[in-house]
Each structure stands twice: as structure tokens, then as C-alpha cells.
Amino acid sequence: MTPHSTFLKTLAERGFLNQCTDQSGLDEYAQTNKIVAYIGFDCTADSLHVGNLISIMMLRHLQQTGHKPIVLLGGGTSKVGDPSFKDEARKMLSLEQIEHNKQGIKKVFEKFLTFGDGPNDAIMVDNADWLDHLNYMAFLRDYGIHFSVNRMLSFDSVKMRLEREQNLSFLEFNYMILQAYDFAELNKRYNCVLQMGGQDQWGNIVNGTDLTRRVNHKHVFGLTSPLLTMSDGTKMGKTERGAVWLNADKLSPYDYWQFWRNASDADVGTLLRFYTELPISEIAQLEKLEGNQLNEAKIILANEATTLCHGIDAARHSFETAKKVFEEGGAGGDLPSLEISMNDLEKGLSFIEALKQIGFVESNGEAKRLIKGRGARVNNNVIDDEAYHLSTKDLIDGSIKVSAGKKHHGVIVVKN
């Protein structure tokens, strides 16, 4: 079925649609109403990462097609922990940790959404606002009555735990109840009619729509996005060096740009559709490129994705730096850098120490291996002497370029 509403059409053609509780109903609603929709974000880390980006993009498309997004921070539910598809209980987060994480996560949304008081401005709410003050008895009587334990046990998301006879605490078991309650509460407060999320949230989302229907007597919708896997079978956003964070203080815009630039050929089209806002027709053209021409598409992908997350200037700088480094063999301002005083440089700086301090390696041993393997370079020249010391004679225009492998470059600059 081809959707008619701009919102669903956009999601459909870019690949965001996985499951929907009532797609034609939602489509119809979207054509005549302003949808108020939300996605919840757990406060399990102090920054979101590209794995969360698909949800953020959904909210962005929602807003851009004239509807109202709600960002729901899981300040309350994170105190419980989502057991979905986890084979073990997650470590309990301390209240301080949750608060810290919440602050870190908040920042990123402003990049993607417009917040304010206007009719389709985004708002951000925290479910701790209502969950923290629930009255247990009242809650049980008003809401507990609507949940069937038999049914909850049948959800795939908890089955794994049960089948492996691994403990599922009552605390965690309540997660889905609380999340369902969120929907009912948001519906009451903001006339929110749609919850979106990743495929793994389907069970939780369905619970929410059911509960809202029962207690508020409102017909509301749920919609999930597919779980993105890359052509090599890995989950989107998993890299050797850990998560690809969205906060600049956890991952520099330059590295973020590099992440996209290093996408596999086979994934370029998919990534462009999900993580940029280029028109579908243009993406189709880019996807057709072959051989090393596809690199142009990857650059566009990196520029677009970085612009969304870190702004156009950051994207441009990253691009310029990459160009200087990879095409001209030079160095650029956005590379990881290390400052050293002229005095110290004159005394000599151990190459191993430099590699460590700039963050390319974590131990002396690793540095030595890199050097032995002929992967370490100073000003593009391979250095295979472990005892090499950097000195003033390595200076070129006041800086020294240090590389670890073909991809990791940094500069040592002399400060006065």
C-alpha cells in the first residue's frame, strides 16, 4: 500500500517503515491532522550514538512534514532498565549517573529538531516527571488491571530470558508497563497519538497503544523502523573503536566525518536514504556510480551527515582536512593534535610517547608493534626505529605530521 500523507510517504520511500499498528489509519489521520508523536530514549550513556540516529531522523522527518515531535527522555524508565532482548540484567544505573547521562543526551536533539512553543515545534519531556511520583496502589488499580501477565510473558522480548531460565526481576518486568503508561500519559498531556521506535521496541510500543486505547479510549498508533544491518552483516554503527558518538566531546566531528566517509560501497545508498535528506532521485543517481567514483558519493554522505549533526562549518572543515590529508598528503587543522613547547621538542620527544599521547596507541607495546610493522610515519616517512625521537629537524612549517597506518593522522604543533 502506498501512503498518501507526506510523512508516511517520506518514511516509506527512504526505508524507515518496518511495522505499523494501523498504517492506513495513521496515513488517513496524518492527512487531516497534525500528528503528535514521540520516541523514547534511554539514559544509559552520556551521549547518543549513530545507532540512535535512525530514531532521531524519524522525528526530524516528522517535524519537516509538518507534525510535532516529542523527545521523551527515559529519566524514569532508566531507573528500571529495559530487559528487551537482553540476556542479562543490565547493571543498575545510579541516580547520579542517570542525571549525568540525561544532560549529555539532551544536547544533541537541538541539532536535529526545532524546539519551542509553536504548533509543530518539538518538545522534550522526561518520564521521571510522572513516574517518580506514582502512587503504587492507585497505579495498580487504575493501570495494573489492564495488563495480562500471560500476555506479557508471551512477548519475544522476554522469552529469551525465560527460556534460558535466566532471572528476570520484577523490577525489569515492570519496564514494559511503565513504558506503556508513558504513552497513555503523553496522550493525555499532549494529545500524542503515535509512538515510534526501533524494531526491538515493537512489543513495548504495542503495549502502549493498547493501554492508551483502554484507559483513554483513544485510537493511537505505533510504528517501528527496521534494524539496520550493514552489507558485512554487522550492526549499523559498530566500529572497532567503539560506538560512534553524536556528541562532539566524545567523538570529534572530523572522526564522525571519517566514519561516514569509510562506509562500504554496498551501503552507500542505504546510508544516504537514512541519514541524509537528499532527494531520493539524487540518491538514486549517486548510488549508480561505480568504482572509485563512488567515493564522491561517500564524500557527499559524510558532508551531509556531519552537517546535520555538527553543523555546516564542522562538515566543511572535516572535508577540507580530509582532502589535505588524503589527497595531498599534507596535514589539516582538524586532525588530532598534540601541543609541545619548543623547549621540550629541542630536548627530543620519544616517538612512542608521541603516538601514545596523541591517542593512536594505548601502550608502549602497541606503539612498538606499529613501528615494527612499518605502520608508523613521521611527515609521511616510515619510521621503523623504535627509539626514534622527534626533534626540531622534523618540523615543517611549525608542525610535525604523525601517522598510524593509512587512516590515522595527527599533528604535533609547537606552542610558545
Add this chain to the structure above:
RNA sequence: GGAGGGGUGGCCGAGCGGUCAAUGGCAGCAGACUGUAAAUCUGCCGACGAAAGUCUACGAAGGUUCAAAUCCUUCUCCCUCCA
């Protein structure tokens, strides 16, 4: 509550008194080839040390032994079967 099996490096998984910093696979890093891609091939893959070597590590704590991931005791967690 009873009986049995098991917890080994980021993951999987060998080892079952010395030759074990621990086979192998995956993941990762580097090199070659390329296009900052994929595939392939090669090397590396605990920390400190220039090195000799030292330290930390095989669920936890004790013990036996010249010597323990390997044997014994207690504890702990997981799995299978029985009640």
C-alpha cells in the same frame, strides 16, 4: 532439596601438574593490492622493559607441590536432569 556438568584473554573455544602469556576461530591493528571500499594474501595481537627479564591473568579465596589454568577445600555464579 538431590544428582551431574561447567565458569579460560573483546567474543567463541581448546588445554586438564612443568615445554602455558595459554592451540584454533572470530573480532581488532599494520603491511601488500586498491579507491580512505569490499575480497584476498602476509605479519602482529596482556603490561612494563633497549634487552635479559619482571609483573598481572585462566569465576573468588585458601591449600598441596620445587612447580598449578591444570590437584584438594570452601565459596560463588551458570547449565542439565530429578523432586
